[in-house]
Amino acid sequence: MSDLKTPQEKMSAVGADISGKVNDVIDEARPVLHRIADRVSDTAQELAQKGKDAAHEAQEQLEIGAQRVRENAEHYVQNAPLKSLLLAAGTGAAVALAVSWYMNSNKP
Numbered sequence: 001m002s003d004l005k006t007p008q009e010k011m012s013a014v015g016a017d018i019s020g021k022v023n024d025v026i027d028e029a030r031p032v033l034h035r036i037a038d039r040v041s042d043t044a045q046e047l048a049q050k051g052k053d054a055a056h057e058a059q060e061q062l063e064i065g066a067q068r069v070r071e072n073a074e075h076y077v078q079n080a081p082l083k084s085l086l087l088a089a090g091t092g093a094a095v096a097l098a099v100s101w102y103m104n105s106n107k108p
Helices: 007-079 081-105
Strands: none
Touching: 007 081
């Protein structure tokens, strides 16, 4: 009569069976999960490298653009020094006026 089990023994046996099956599934899935993790890691590294490359390219383009602006400004100053001086003075006066207006508008 040892075949008769109490409900607790039956539940314990079912729990052990489920636990064993879960462990088997985890063991089977582990290699797949490792491959997925490796792919995700590789993709993240590729994206980081692409981001660095894009930032470097943008920096180079900005440097080239700044160099062109500087060369154009130098050329303009060399060809029209008086006009450049008056333009700079007018720009300075406009900035000073704007700063003065801003400072006065913030007073209580």
